[in-house]
Amino acid sequence: DQQVKQNSPSLSVQEGRISILNCDYTNSMFDYFLWYKKYPAEGPTFLISISSIKDKNEDGRFTVFLNKSAKHLSLHIVPSQPGDSAVYFCAASGDNAGNMLTFGGGTRLMVKP
Amino acid sequence: DVKVTQSSRYLVKRTGEKVFLECVQDMDHENMFWYRQDPGLGLRLIYFSYDVKMKEKGDIPEGYSVSREKKERFSLILESASTNQTSMYLCAIGRAGSTDTQYFGPGTRLTVL
Numbered sequence: 001d002q003q004v005k006q007n008s009p010s011l012s013v014q015e016g017r018i019s020i021l022n023c024d025y026t027n028s029m030f031d032y033f034l035w036y037k038k039y040p041a042e043g044p045t046f047l048i049s050i051s052s053i054k055d056k057n058e059d060g061r062f063t064v065f066l067n068k069s070a071k072h073l074s075l076h077i078v079p080s081q082p083g084d085s086a087v088y089f090c091a092a093s094g095d096n097a098g099n100m101l102t103f104g105g106g107t108r109l110m111v112k113p
Numbered sequence: 114d115v116k117v118t119q120s121s122r123y124l125v126k127r128t129g130e131k132v133f134l135e136c137v138q139d140m141d142h143e144n145m146f147w148y149r150q151d152p153g154l155g156l157r158l159i160y161f162s163y164d165v166k167m168k169e170k171g172d173i174p175e176g177y178s179v180s181r182e183k184k185e186r187f188s189l190i191l192e193s194a195s196t197n198q199t200s201m202y203l204c205a206i207g208r209a210g211s212t213d214t215q216y217f218g219p220g221t222r223l224t225v226l
Contacts, residue, residue, distance in 0.1 A: 034214055041122070043203055043217030043218050044217045046215075089155060100161065103155040105153050
């Protein structure tokens with residue numbers, strides 16, 4: 001049973017518009033959440049994270065929102081650029097020792113010029 | 114800059130062959146991880162290690178083994194490769210005792226014929 005789910009396998013947006021990627025989790029012990037971006041034939045790269053003590057974290061064009069009561073987080077990209085086209089993975093940790101992560105299935109974002 | 118290298122970017126093997134995938138880091142991180150990435154399934158943890166000669170099973174360890182004889186190296190071994198092990202294999206590193214980010218290598222695309 002997947003503890004982290006990304007229900008949209010793909011998303012297409014126009015350049016300059018907002019991209020919103022969603023992620024749901026079921027394990028209430030998760031207390032740290034991350035987003036990774038992955039281009040084809042490359043390893044994932046860390047994008048942005050949020051601790052459960054916050055509900056928002058912003059880094060340039062990227063903002064992550066956390067709704068603990070709904071066990072939901074989202075990544076907003078504003079404005080979207082063609083170079084943002086990639087697969088985005090949501091990940092969560094906190095219910096185990098060390099820094100093990102549980103990943104969602106990924107959402108492929110396509111930003112059209 | 115964090116550097117995680119993997120021995121091969123692309124590998125083609127035959128069913129029944131023994132396959133070695135090696136991961137090397139230069140960050141002196143305690144934790145090392147092996148994942149496989151398949152479409153729609155995200156990243157699934159195969160094995161991880163939190164110290165030299167220590168290993169723990171992840172979510173999908175069947176058909177795999179690992180070796181960590183030195184802190185900077187973590188090897189994934191497919192004792193007898195099968196076609197369902199065709200996948201993208203990703204190595205990651207992380208610091209001990211931290212819900213911090215993991216850093217990934219570039220990945221190895223393994224095809225088993």
